Amino acid sequence: MTTQLQSLLNSPEDTRDQQWEINFFEQFVKEKVDLVFPDPKPGPDSWPYLFLHTGPNAKEPVKDVLGWLSEKGVGLALNPNKEMPDYIMPYGMIWYYRETGNFLSDHFKFTGKKLQIEQGKQYFTGEPSKAYIPEYVRKVVREFLRQQGVLNPRVCMLSEDQQYWDLCFSLESLGNPPSHEHAGIAEALGWFFPNHYSIVLISESAIGSFYSL
Secondary structure, rough: OOOOHHHHHOOOHOOOOOOHHHHHHHHHHEEEEEOOOOOOOOOOOOEEEEEOOOOOOOOOEEHHHHHHHHHHOOOEEEOOOOOOOOOEOOHHHHHHHHOOOOOOOOOOOOOOEEEOOOOOOEEEEEEEOOOOHHHHHHHHHHHHHHHHOOOOOEEEEEOOOOOOEEEEEOOOOOOOOOHHHHHHHHHHHOOOOOOOOOEEEEEEEHHHHOEEE
């Protein structure tokens, strides 16, 4: 572990502001780490995380670890032996870094918001591009949904202004879960996507065309 990263990780929790986060991201990808366990473990939120440890003799390049995680649908927890891990990254942050070189986006996110379709109002729809959801990410999400009994998830992009887009999952393809479960399902799906992606559940009857994920 370099002195730069050690200095950042020695910072008190209450001083870790946005600038600290920017500095941490920039330094972290240059570092090496060790695996606490050889395989991912469930975190407190039940999602799978690879537990990583920083130390003077760490051997695994962080960039290599991130590449492996992006293929496996796994997040990471850095120094989970502490009362509060130094950082926790859900899967969406990890693959977004692989695609863009950034862990986070400045775009605002409305995950799980209640989307109201107004009759007579124009909406723009389309299929999510492979740049928006890469194929290896689709494979991970499909496998997660398959384990929940969803065999053919369908999605589409929806916008009022062609500037801000919602990633819509077809309620029918998810088995028409009751409305009180919608927010929780959208939040769960959000773990797989970058922080600024807006995930909503909507009926195919409301907007028409959906596409296999």
